[in-house]
Amino acid sequence: MTKSLQTPVFGRLALIGIGLIGSSIARVARARNLAGHIAIYSRSAETIARAGELQLGDSYSTDPAEAARDADCIIICVPVGASTQIARAIAPHLKPGAIVSDVGSVKRAVIEQIQPHLPDNVHFIPAHPVAGTEKSGPDAGFETLFDNRWCILTPLPETDQQAIETLSRFWSACGANMEQMDADHHDLVLAITSHLPHLIAYNIVGTANDLETVTQSEVMKYSAGGFRDFTRLAASDPTMWRDVCLHNKDALLEMLARFSEDLSALQRAIRWSKGDELFDLFTHTRGIRRAIIDAGQEVDLPDFGRQAGKPGSDEKRDALK
Ligand code: NAP
Secondary structure (H helix, E strand, O other), X not given: OOOOOOOOOEEEEEEEOOOHHHHHHHXXXXXXXXXXXXXXXXXXXXXXXXXXXXXXXXEEEOOHHHHHOOOOEEEEXXXXXXXXXXXXXXXXXXXXXXXXXXXXXXXXXXXHHHHHHOOOOOEEEOEEEEXXXXXOOOOOOOOOOOOOOEEEEOOOOOOOHHHHHHHHHHHHHOOXXXXXXXXXXXXXXXXXXHHHHHHHHHHHHHHHXXXXXXXXXXXXXXHHHOHHHHHHHHOOOHHHHHHHHHHOHHHHHHHXXXXXXXXXXXXXXXXXXXXXXXXXXXXXXXXXXXXXXXXXXXXOOHHHHOOOOOOOOHHHHHHHO
């Protein structure tokens, strides 16, 4: 799906951070003419040079204040734990009336980190595009990342309605479907739909790695039995996920407690051979996957859409090299 606009939504857009998410925004904004000028910040000289090579923007800096200066919209795309430092650095240089937003996977902690530092004459609208991959850095982004994915805004009660509409227009043009909710509710919903699954994946891959009676090479060899589907999530960026865990503690601990209880129930059903209980649960969960496919949030292809192992596929050819 490609949505193009006649006139850019923003004259000058500043992307503070140019990894997977920042570079995907840069690509879609450029391709769909959503910004007149794209100013890019990254912390390291190496990443900013790479962003330049990829021609992701119009100006590049390792100083967040320089990128944010005169911008009509500033989107902070760094790990959640770096939000305070970025907010402090850009605050004195913001243009009156500018929209300041972010893409952090956690919302309450980001609000607490950013809002106190911003002047009253800018519009702060926290946001979370619920789209991503396990890859990081400016090469990982792509123009269609947000197509048909949700972008959740968690505006504060006093936020200017016009500014919310402008930011929504930008994200819609990026391909996203818009939703608004309270920051605490967002953190609870994402704890179960995203944060807990990542923790489970990190844990299961760690457990498999620790096993002594099953060798490492056997884990790799027979990974198609299910294990490899966890390894994709467990390959996600360690900095990002450390920060998510540290900044969504309460919701995550609550979900982990519930998960442990349900796991104990499953353990009991297996121990006492309660086949009906197991069958009922597995039938119910199969229906949940169907509903996700019907909602357009997953593809209904065999082997999760993988081509691996099929005769003539690239992956198969690479494996044979
Ligand atoms: P990424 O690919 O790792 O890129 C991170 C960017 O932030 C890079 O430009 C990096 O700069 C910069 N950065 C890292 N640590 C920093 C620090 N301490 N101070 C200043 N800049 C720093 O990350 P990403 O996946 O795009 O994630 C960015 C944000 O999007 C996170 O808040 C994450 O929660 C959120 N998010 C991620 C996903 C996902 O699936 N990845 C999905 C939705 C939302 P250098 O490379 O120059 O060091």
